[in-house]
Amino acid sequence: MKRRLLGVIDATTYHEDLEDLITHRSLAALPFGGRYRMIDFILSNMVNSGIRSVAIFPKQQYRSLMDHLGSGKNWDLNRKRDGLFFFPSPILENDQNKVGSFDHFAANMDYFYRSTQEYAIIANCYTVFNMNFKPLLDWHIRSGCDITELHHKDGQPMEIYLVKTSLLMKLIETRNETGYTCMKDVVRDIHHEYTVCHHVYDGYAVMIDSFQNYYSTSMEMLNPAVWKQLFLKDQPILTKVKDEPPSKYIKGSSVKNTMIANGCIINGTVENSIISRGVKIGKGSVIKNCIIMQKCQIEDNCYLDSVILDKDVKVQAGTQLTGTAQNPYVIRKGTKQGVLINS
Known part of the structure; x- marks a missing residue:
């Protein structure tokens, strides 16, 4: 006691x-x-x-x-x-x-x-x-x-x-x-x-x-x-459990050294990144060194490097976003990011 x-x-x-x-x-x-x-x-x-x-x-x-x-x-x-x-x-x-x-x-x-x-x-x-x-x-x-x-x-x-x-x-x-x-x-x-x-x-x-x-x-x-x-077996880090289907990898997609949660659809290239649940990555898009939070949508032919996307961000087709390890590019929750918006 x-x-x-x-x-x-x-x-x-x-x-x-x-x-x-x-x-x-x-x-x-x-x-x-x-x-x-x-x-x-x-x-x-x-x-x-x-x-x-x-x-x-x-x-x-x-x-x-x-x-x-x-x-x-x-x-x-x-x-x-x-x-x-x-x-x-x-x-x-x-x-x-x-x-x-x-x-x-x-x-x-x-x-x-x-x-x-x-x-x-x-x-x-x-x-x-x-x-x-x-x-x-x-x-x-x-x-x-x-x-x-x-x-x-x-x-x-x-x-x-x-x-x-x-x-x-x-x-x-x-x-x-x-x-x-x-x-x-x-x-x-x-x-x-x-x-x-x-x-x-x-x-x-x-x-x-x-x-x-x-x-x-x-x-x-x-x-x-x-x-x-x-992350130790006898001292687990516990969290809220979410029921999601397994992530789906479309033919032609490529994933290297990346953590991907459940419920994602990957149809592009992802390297050295952390992808939360429910994220969609379009065909021809390249994601490197990024943190992509829950339910973000990245459309076709995008290029993201050293970017943090908060929840529910939509990146429109053809968009390029680049940050650095010292100064990552950050997009706020619920934002729509596109070529016309960037310009």
Whole structure:
């Protein structure tokens, strides 16, 4: 009982550099890897660590996130006791980049009062990694830490914190006296009274905070060595299950080093790309180094290189779109892109 963990996921962060992809959805719901959303990684890590009560704190544009999570069934969190809890934010200002806003938590204190877990993990929603938190909890207890902050092996803080639930509640309740607005404020204050420890995670981990690293991290998923570090048989990354027919490859099509989800129709050439479900690629079209999201339609004789298409984009016949690895060409959701439009 004493070693049980409570899961707390902050889903309020808004990275301006990703604006074209998160104007209509929260960062937590950003598609990744053809079939996943960003929140799937931290949520799966919690479930695989035996956490059975998870609270998600979103701020805005969270309809797609709620649709993705549903009752939590796909993560075995649709439970009579504990389970998945969703706490939309009151109107909070100036906290967009602070993981774990104490004001947001304070508006939902009943959740913490009613919890029976002695320890809590407070985490961001935009880190791609696969970690079991049980060894971290054991290390935290053995080390006599009040707060443990997770760091990556490159030295970067991962904005993931382990703390006693009672201490978390104290920090929330005394926020007006201490001036602490989030966990980051506590661990960065050189005058705090707590024993703060840093634990190094040496596995694969990337915090998605820009177009460039969203694109580069997505492309890394095409590397089998990276894929094997992230998608582990005994610690699966869980997601919402969609029923789609197998993808159809028309005679004459060509596919190399590409991840393609179900329900697609491929009638062109696709290389080094990630194709989400329900995508249609026309005859004579060439798709290279691209991320194509759900239900996009690319008509005949198009050429796309280093392009990110958000959901439901239609690319008209004969269109050419080219970006670079450092600056991928991004098309917003539902846009129609064509030769006349480009000119």
